[in-house]
Amino acid sequence: MSTEDDFEPHLGRLRSRPPRRARRYLQRVLAATNLARGGAAFAGRSRRQSAGSRIGRAAGIGRLLASRGRLSALERRRVVVKTRIVRLAGRGANAAAAHLRYLQRDGTTREGNRGALYGPERDAVEAKDFLARGAGDRHQFRLIVSPEDGAEYEELKPLVRRLMARVEADLGTRLDWVAVDHFNTGHPHSHVIVLGHDQEGNDLVIAPDYLTRGLRERAAELVELDLGPRTTREIARSQLAEIEAERLTAIDRRLVRLAGEDRIVAASAAGVFEQTLRAGRLAKLGQLGLAEDLGQGRWRLAPGLSETLARMGERGDIIRTMQRAFTAARVERAAVDQAIYDPAAPEAAPLVGRVLVRGLADEHRDR
Known part of the structure; x- marks a missing residue:
């Protein structure tokens, strides 16, 4: 009759594992080949990334x-x-x-x-x-x-x-x-x-x-x-130009990362230049109706800010393309008359007009 305190001893060293079978010669050759290709160096990476990333030249x-x-x-x-x-x-x-x-x-x-x-x-x-x-x-x-x-x-x-x-x-x-x-x-x-x-x-x-x-x-x-490398002045000029841009910018991405679940972000920053960028950009977003000033340097970002700014950037690209077509055809159109037709919009009226030019919206994918 056995009790829960019974045990059976096994000979061997402390915490030792059962002996493994000797690897065949083919297995050793494959392991050496993998090591020569950098398999050991990228063993951790291979579990996170598909093997297809290492196929092909370069x-x-x-x-x-x-x-x-x-x-x-x-x-x-x-x-x-x-x-x-x-x-x-x-x-x-x-x-x-x-x-x-x-x-x-x-x-x-x-x-x-x-x-x-x-x-x-x-x-x-x-x-x-x-x-x-x-x-x-x-x-x-x-x-x-x-x-x-x-x-x-x-x-x-x-x-x-x-x-x-x-x-x-x-x-x-x-x-x-x-x-x-x-x-x-x-x-x-x-x-x-x-x-x-x-x-x-x-x-x-x-x-x-x-x-x-x-x-x-x-x-x-x-x-x-x-x-030559970009100078400090060139970097600063390109970042300041993003303040007034009506598209998704690097400043917006940083603001979205800093905002919490309540979408509240502060204009203050550790550096003077970064604070200038944040404050100026938040003020521009406020003019666009995409940020609300809560006072004391705190702003609440609009829901879906990144997606809205990305669509605004696409709209700007379309309008610039239209303007180039108008200029080439010598057609005068006021900016207020330019609009993007969205057939999915419930209030979209039938579109009547004249086709000035045909082309691809995406040259890379032939669309």
Whole structure:
């Protein structure tokens, strides 16, 4: 008869675990291969991130550049790089040809002329020859490179060519690409199309980290070499300009983070300059009806502040696009007569008018 105090002793060292079976030779080889690839260094990361982030060319370089981008963000020259992988199966090839035709439309150069494709060495490239070289590809890459200080460049071709040469060095292969520069918006930018094969004719696979952040860091490096690092005066000027902006700004993001569940935030800050930014921005939000002055330097932010400001920014972009179309067509319209038609609004009346111009709302995604 046993009691709850009975126990059975086991020989061995204190807190020792049962012996493991000896690993087979194949398991040891696989473990050594994983270690050589950096598996031990990124063991913790692999549990948080899919293995797909390490697939493709320049995976290690992409992770290194992405970690570098967190440092001294204010002092660095900023470049926006949008990337998209376009599948060419089905009607994708026809859509790719239409995309190239649209990028070469009239009115996109600094002089208002038709855009021209260029490549690594030639200033004029035929679109049909470029598309013929990618006829068997399963995909292509589309990039938009937009330096914040792009207006400082007389032309963007040298910058794009140096950027793509550095990308080729990072990827370890030659690339087949064309580009066209656009100066028809407030921020000059370049559209780059890269065919989906490497110099050996195999499918070109680029690591996600490099596509999303590595390209941006490479572009920012080159712009900083050309224009030098941002001065304290330039940084202050760009931050002060955000006070009156009718869009979502970095100041707004900081205010939203500081506000509690009651959406109350104080205009006071540790530094004089930061307090100037907060107080000025809160006063502007108050004029827009997006913040309420509670007195004693305390403000209550409107619900959904970030989403409202983002929509206001989109509205401003649409109105500027309309104004450019009016100017090109020599049509005079008062600002009060300009409105964004929203068919979902309950009070929306039928829209009657004349179409001045057709185009894409999003050149990157062909929408």
